[in-house]
Amino acid sequence: MRTLLLDSSFSPVEVIDWKRAIILLLTGRAEAIDNYEDISIRSPRLSLQLPKTLRLFNLHRSARTVKFSRFNIIFRDNFECQYCGRGGSVKDLTIDHVIPVSRGGQNTWENVVTACGPCNSKKGNRLLREMGVKLKRNPYKPKWTPQIVIKMRENDPSEWQNWLPKKYRLVA
Ligand SMILES: [Zn+2]
Incomplete structure (x- = not known):
């Protein structure tokens, strides 16, 4: 189970x-927006429902x-x-080094591109x-945006769609 x-x-x-989600909750750095109803984390001292979505109190994406x-x-x-x-x-797609590694090309954003198989071998x-x-x-080098990071899986909660506009969603 994952948390957005x-x-x-x-x-x-x-x-x-879930481990990071629980730590964020326990340390008071985030609040739960909604929870998995049937999943809770129990210890002798506490019982917490696992959140589907968490909201951080601080902005820290820069x-x-x-x-x-x-x-x-x-x-x-x-x-x-x-x-x-x-x-x-x-x-189907491959990664090609624009300046080949064998000729001193680096493995960096600026020197790699997507190539189809035929072009890559050509x-x-x-x-x-x-x-x-x-x-x-x-x-x-792309700037960070959630759309690059968030790949939805089949069993992810449908409630996430409230927070993820279509352009941020990608079905993996
Ligand atoms: Zn091609």
Whole structure:
């Protein structure tokens, strides 16, 4: 069971596990907006219902950065090959280093793009100018937004939809 964490202005921050949810409640840093009715955490001294949604008392999202991951790269690139524009699913798409690692390219936001399988193998170890192609969009480091982080799963509470506008939801 997961808990959706909102900031003090009710904007989605991230999805957290039950242990973090309980710590935030017990340390008084957040309040429960709604609970899983049938799930509670019990110890000899207390019993707490597990929250579906928590709201932080403080706003603290400014320090967040987007995790450098395969999924987030593909998400940044709109699920489209940056060479030919073909769209695909996370499963079909690959990550390509614009300047190949074997030629000194780095594993950074600015040097990776989403590529379809055929384009990736066609490019191989070449540079863009050797290949005679242009990227659809220059790779960049995305700013943090909840839409990159929050991937809804099938058994997540439907109440989350009150706090997650459609553009923030992504069915994993
Ligand atoms: Zn392609």
